[in-house]
Amino acid sequence: MSQVDESYSHGVGRASVVTGSRVTLQIEASVLRMVARPVPEAMFGSETLRHLVEEMWICMVEAGGVGIAAPQVGISWRLFVASARDYLPSTVFINPEVELIGDATVLGEEGCLSIPGWRSSKVPRHEKVRVSYRDMDGVARTEGYEGIAARIIQHELDHLNGRLFIDLDEHPIADNPPRRRARIAMAEMERRLQGEGG
Ligand SMILES: [Zn+2]
Numbered sequence: 001m002s003q004v005d006e007s008y009s010h011g012v013g014r015a016s017v018v019t020g021s022r023v024t025l026q027i028e029a030s031v032l033r034m035v036a037r038p039v040p041e042a043m044f045g046s047e048t049l050r051h052l053v054e055e056m057w058i059c060m061v062e063a064g065g066v067g068i069a070a071p072q073v074g075i076s077w078r079l080f081v082a083s084a085r086d087y088l089p090s091t092v093f094i095n096p097e098v099e100l101i102g103d104a105t106v107l108g109e110e111g112c113l114s115i116p117g118w119r120s121s122k123v124p125r126h127e128k129v130r131v132s133y134r135d136m137d138g139v140a141r142t143e144g145y146e147g148i149a150a151r152i153i154q155h156e157l158d159h160l161n162g163r164l165f166i167d168l169d170e171h172p173i174a175d176n177p178p179r180r181r182a183r184i185a186m187a188e189m190e191r192r193l194q195g196e197g198g
């Protein structure tokens with residue numbers, strides 16, 4: 001997931017580097033729409049896994065994000081990393097199982113490193129979750145999260161199931177900066193044409 005504050009614009013230009021493709025144009029066909037496979041047992045404690053996690057951290061930090069899932073770097077494995085100052089300590093979640101607590105959802109703001117330029121403040125998520133996952137050495141852990149941390153985890157978990165936040169967005173047009181800019185440009189153009197005609 002991209003930054004929770006307005007500094008997201010810094011990450012947009014580099015965000016396509018994360019996936020190595022113009023994901024916004026190819027979402028339906030990409031690895032982003034696949035259900036990822038569990039990380040194989042043999043990978044725990046391996047240099048391969050450690051290297052992948054390190055690369056994911058680099059991509060996330062470079063793009064100014066707070067979370068990134070393996071499918072976003074082209075690897076269809078059930079694994080994501082997340083780190084949000086004051087909200088979520090840097091953690092690697094491998095083969096996570098997420099329990100959504102309660103029935104109620106809250107609307108909140110999200111963006112995604114794989115969908116540059118699209119942001120919404122109306123993405124529904126559960127307020128609290130409990131996550132069981134493995135760390136890089138294969139040790140099983142369980143942790144509870146709420147608020148922004150719970151939101152980031154639900155966003156990243158969705159990436160492992162081929163789901164993107166735009167699928168849940170209840171108000172995509174009003175909060176989509178390219179669309180907003182396009183509307184402004186169209187209105188300007190029409191005003192100008194009317195001015196020329198009259
Ligand atoms: Zn995302």
